[in-house]
Amino acid sequence: MPRGRYSLHDPHDHTPLGEEHFHCAPGPSGWRYVSQRTTPSGDPAGSVDLAIDDHGRPIRLELHAGDWQVRAAALNGVTWVRTDPTGEHAEENNAPAHAFTGTSPAFLVATARLLSLTPASPATRLRLVAFTDPVLAPRTLDQSWTLLKREAHATDNGPLTVDEYQVTALDTGEQHAVHLTGDVVLSAPGIELEHLESPPSAFA
Known part of the structure; x- marks a missing residue:
């Protein structure tokens, strides 16, 4: 089970x-x-809980940021409920999209798996619904993904x-690179892997 820490920054x-x-x-x-996410000063900043099926489809997503919360899944496209800080005005929405995205590295792994x-x-x-910080506001966007190359690198563990x-x-036509190994992001815009306690898991 990979366990570690990413640093996040404005890309x-x-x-x-x-x-x-x-x-x-x-x-x-x-x-x-x-x-669990923390601010630069170390204070709690939210959490991510994402589960995908064998085909990469999101079967459960729960996000917290401040007092905001989103619960979502792939249902008739994708469906989500976003709750405001008071908890009085939860709104359910749906979009004809393939999956979700956001600032968490989890979404890059899930999209690659999909x-x-x-x-x-x-x-x-593919079309994605992005939940943008700091209030988890939903935004629909379209991306194109290409796997440029796959390389094996020698390590002490094989x-x-x-x-x-x-x-x-x-x-916008803006392009960027994403480097993944198994279920771990090595680098991507705004993301750096700072610490990893165990090797990444390989998908079948």
């Missing part, structure tokens, strides 16, 4: 946004990721396979 001006302390593991029905690309695969387009993806925002 444009590199302002520190805090850290995400996580553990994740494959299970009998898919994969689960749980994390697409199951190979280096020979063409660029694949070879480690690293996938390099090119992700394109279809509304």
Whole structure:
């Protein structure tokens, strides 16, 4: 079970946004990721609990940020309930999208699992609902993912396979690289892996 810590920063001006302390593991029905987020000063800033099935579809998502909360799943596209700080005005929404995304590294692993690309695969387009900080406001966006290369790197624990993806925002044309190994993000815009206690899990 990989357990570790990511540092988060603004991908444009590199302002520190805090850290995400996580553990994740494959299970009998898919994969689960749980994390606690902290501010740069170390105060609690929220949490992420994401479970996906064997095909990468989100079967349960729960996000907390401040007093805001989102509960979501793949249902008629994707469906979510967002609760305001008072808890009096919960709103349910639905969108014809494939999955969810946000600032957590968990969403990059889940999207890669959903697409199951190979280096020979063409660029694949998908629609995602992003929950943006700090109030988990939903926003629908379109991306294109391409697996550029898959390389094995020698380590003390045996070879480690690293996938390099090119992700394109279809509304702006902006492109960025995402590096994954198993169910761990090595690097991505705004994300750096700072500590890992055990090797990443490999998906079947």
